[in-house]
Structures are given as structure tokens and as C-alpha cells.
Amino acid sequence: MSFKDVVDAIDQGAKRRRDRLIAVYIGILAVALAICSMGAGNATKDMMTSNIESANTWAFFQAKNIRRHVLRLQIDELEVLQAAEPELTESARSAIGGKIKRYREKEAHLSSDPETGEGLKELLVKGKSFEAQRDLAMRKDRYFDYGLALLQIAIVLASVSIITGGTSLLVLSLLISAVGIVSTLNGFTLVYTVPFIG
Numbered sequence: 001m002s003f004k005d006v007v008d009a010i011d012q013g014a015k016r017r018r019d020r021l022i023a024v025y026i027g028i029l030a031v032a033l034a035i036c037s038m039g040a041g042n043a044t045k046d047m048m049t050s051n052i053e054s055a056n057t058w059a060f061f062q063a064k065n066i067r068r069h070v071l072r073l074q075i076d077e078l079e080v081l082q083a084a085e086p087e088l089t090e091s092a093r094s095a096i097g098g099k100i101k102r103y104r105e106k107e108a109h110l111s112s113d114p115e116t117g118e119g120l121k122e123l124l125v126k127g128k129s130f131e132a133q134r135d136l137a138m139r140k141d142r143y144f145d146y147g148l149a150l151l152q153i154a155i156v157l158a159s160v161s162i163i164t165g166g167t168s169l170l171v172l173s174l175l176i177s178a179v180g181i182v183s184t185l186n187g188f189t190l191v192y193t194v195p196f197i198g
Contacts (some may be wrong), residue, residue, distance in 0.1 A: 019162050022170065026158050029177055033151040036184040040144035043137045043187065050134035057127040064120055068110040075103045136190075142197050143187035150180030 078100050082093060113119030117126070154177035161169040186192060 015165070022158055022162050026155055029151055029155045029158065032177070032181055032184060033148065033155065036144055036147040036151060036180070036187070039184065039187050040141060040148060043141040043144055047134055047137035047141060050130050050137060054127055054130035054134055057123055057130055060118070061120060061123040061127060064110050064118070064123065068107055068120065071103050071107045071110070075100055075107070078103075139190060139193075140187045143183045143190075143194075146197065147180045147184035147187060150176050150183060154180055 078096050082088065082096050082100075088096070109119065111119055112121040114122065117123075154173045157169045157173035157176065161167070161173065
């Protein structure tokens, strides 16, 4: 065996070790990509669910508000009727007064109903809560989107570096994957905010 054969064998062994390490690195990136994808999917589901719940709550709020407005108009009409008709009998005045009282009770019940949580006051709080959950999920989703893209790019660059044997693509892959992993982690935690992203 010549010196050249020994050097070639050493180079081949080093290349195999390098390729194996890159393959393990790609495997780790694939796991990070799967975790990021799961986080993105959950954020999207949370965003959609919260948006639907918010829309339903606001629709219910509007329906109750319209009903309360109709009751207020009816109360106003009955009060005007009482004031404008001095010749009303006492029993008619009493009947109108009873109706006004019942309408005011219904109006108060529509305005706030802590027992069922379906009064306007409670629906307002619930609607804002769903909007806040939706907005939080939207912020998280943006970071997951960037994490997904960056991790995929890092995997491609690492794969190409195996074929080319160069180190510049591998270094670039390492840098991009680090940013992708940080973006993924931030999707779960929202520790920091990047301007124009979230």
C-alpha cells in the first residue's frame, strides 16, 4: 500500500465521519422542524377557534343589544302614552305601568346576567377575551412560519454541503438553523417581539 493510498483512505474516513455528523445534524433539524410544524398547526387551530368563538359571541351580543334597544323603545312609547293620555283609566295606567316594569326588568336582565354569563356586560368581556386569544395565536403563528422556512432552508443547505464537500454552506446552514430554532422557541414562549413580525 502506497503513501497515496494511505492518505486517500484517511481522507475517505474523514469524509465519511463528516457526512455522518452532517446526517445527524440534519436529523436534529428534522425533529426541530416537526416540533415547529406542530406548534404552527396548534397556533393556527387556536387562532381559528378563537376567531369563530369571537364572531359567535359578537353576533350574540348584537342580537341581545338589538333586543334591549327594542325594549327601550317600547318603554319610551308606553311612557309617552301614559303622559299624553290623561283620560286613561286607573286600570289602564296600572297595566301600562306593569308592562313598563316588566320591560325594565327584561332590559336589566339583557344588560347583565352574571348567572348565565349571557348579559351584554358578560358577553363584552367574553368577546374581548376571545379576541385576545386569537391575537396571541396570530402572533405565535408568525414566528412558527419563519421557523419553518428557516429550518427547511437549513436542511437543504446541509444536504447540499454533503454533496459539495464544502464548509461554507454548512456554516450558513448552522447560522440559519440557529435563527430558525430561536424563532420556533419564541413561537411557543413569545419572550421577545421582532418588529414587523409579531
